[in-house]
Amino acid sequence: MKHGLIRPPLEYGSGFPTLLRKEVLRFYKVGFQTVAAPVLTAVLYLMIFGHVLEGREVYGRLSYTAFLIPGLVMMSVLQNAFANTSSSIIQSKVTGNLVFVLLAPLSHLEFYAAYILAAVFRGVVVGLGVFLITAWYGLPSIENPLWILIFAFLGAAILGSLGLIAGIWADKYDQLAAFQNFIIMPATMLSGVFYSIHSLPPAWQAVSHFNPFFYMIDGFRYGFFGVSDISPWNSLAIVTCFFIAVSVIALRLLQKGYKLRY
C-alpha cells in the first residue's frame, strides 16, 4: 500500500439511495420466488374463479373475469409489498446482518423511505406482471390511470409499512407468519378482491367497511371501470389516513429503535 490508511475527509451524501438499491437487488436476485411465483399464483386464481363463475356479471355490465383482474392485480401488489419489508427485516434480524445498516449514519426517515419504496417497487412489478399475463384473458378497460397509480402506490406503501412493523415486532419467523396469515391474508381476501360488497348480506357489507383493504381495492378498481362500491374520494381519504397512521407507527418504532437498538 502506497499511502497511509487515513485519508483526507470524504464527501458524504445520504445512505438512502444505497439502502434502496440494496433492498431492490435483494428481491431481484431471487426473482423466481419474489416475482414469478406470485404472478403464477394470481393467474391460477383467475383461471379457477374465472372458470367457475363464468357467465356472472358485476355492476350490471362487467364480466366476472374483467371484474376480477384489477382485484387480483391489487391483491398481488399488497401482498408482495408486505412480503418485501417483512421478510427483509426478519431475515436481517435473525441472521444479524441488520447491524451493518444500524451502524451507518442513516436516520429513521432514510431507513423508512428506502424500505417502503423498495416494497412499492416490488409490489408494482408483481402487479404489472399479473396485469400483463391476465390481460390475455381480456384486457380490462382503463378509465382513469391516475386513480390506479395513486391507489397502487398508497396500498403498497401501507402494506410495506405494515411489513416493516411486523418484521420489527416479530422475533421469529413463526410470529411473522402469524401476522401474515391471521391479519394480512384474511383482510386482503375479504376486501372485495373476488366480489363486490353489494353482493354480500347487509351485515357483512357493514363489516367490510371496517376493513381498510376494501377501500384500496375498491379505489384501485374504480381507475379501471369508473365504477366502484363507494366514492373513490371517500376511499382515497380513508386510505390516506391509514397510510399516515401506519407510517407514523413505523417511523416511531424506528426512531425509538424498538427491538432494533436496545
Place this chain on the structure above:
Amino acid sequence: MHPAISIKNISKHYGALQALDDVSLTIEPGEFFGLLGPNGAGKTTLISILAGLVTPNQGHAAIMGADVQKSFREARRMLGVVPQELVFDPFFTVRETLRFQSGYFGIRNNDAWIDEIMAYLDLTGKADSNMRSLSGGMKRRVLVAQALVHRPPVIILDEPTAGVDVELRQSLWQFISRLNQDGHTIVLTTHYLEEAEALCQRIAMLKQGKIVALDSTKNLLARYGSVKKDGEGKTDLEEVFVNIMSGGAL
C-alpha cells in the same frame, strides 16, 4: 483536540441485570487500547453504546467529540466497528457487500479504496464470490473491510480473532497494527491476553459492569508483578488479569 472516545458515567441495565455501572473512560487519538474482561463483564454492551446499537440508561459517550446519540451521524462516520459475530448478507458478493457498506455511509465512487482494502486483506481473489461461499476466516476479513470502507479514524474490534486459525490471527494483528501506526485509534477486546499485552498501550479491565483496572500495560504488569511471577521472574498479562478478576482491583 477531542479525545477519540469519551465515556462519561455510562450505566446500562437490562431489567434486573446491571450490564454497566457508572463507567467513565477516555481514549486519546492514536491509542491502541485494550478492553478486557470475562464473558458478561459488559465489554460488548459498552462497544454497542459507542456504536449507537444500545442506548445507555445514564451518561454520555462521544466519538471524536460527537455525541453518539445527539450527533449520531458525525459519531458513526468517525467509527468503524468489527462485530464479534460472523454476520453477513447471503444475497451478495464480497464486492457488493463493501460497496453497499460504503454507500450506507453516503460514499459513492469508492471502488479504488475498496480494491485497496481487499488487496490488503487478501480478499481480491474472492471479490466476486458470494458471501455464503467464504470460509469463516474470509468472512472475518470481510467484516474488517466493512469497518474500514468509510475510513474511520476510530476502529473498534470486538474479539476479531475469536475462532480463527493462528495464521489468520497473525495476519489480522499485523494489519491492525499497521492501521494504528497510520494514525487510527484502535480499541480491541480479546480473550487472547498475550496479544493484548503485545499490542495494547493501555488497558481497561471490566468486571460485572465496572472498570476494575485502568492503566498502561506496562504499569499494570509492574504493579502486579510483585503479586504473582512466573518461573523466570516475568509477569504476564494473564496473571495480572486473573489476579484482578479474583478481587485485587486497583
